[in-house]
């Protein structure tokens with residue numbers, strides 16, 4: 001398995017958030033985590049930025065989708081977040097379905 005092949009799958013983008021990533025900054029995510037029996041091969045690996053990979057951790061893709069979707073609910077409980085909203089330091093967040101980059105883009 002070649003890191004470059006994984007990087008090229010999505011033309012240098014994080015397969016989850018779609019952010020353009022430098023080759024050296026790419027982390028290799030296992031779609032099915034190895035801790036859950038996922039294989040360490042090209043089919044089960046996907047390029048990921050450090051933030052997405054760190055937050056996905058040992059989650060499956062569906063668990064990660066749910067985690068990202070629920071961040072808004074977690075933020076609602078944070079007073080500094082609510083204060084930032086009230087003073088318009090941040091925009092109202094959208095509650096929309098999470099569609100990962102790899103679901104919008106064809107693998108190369």
Ligand SMILES: [Zn+2]
Pocket residue numbers: 014015016017018019048049050051052053
């Ligand atoms: Zn990402």
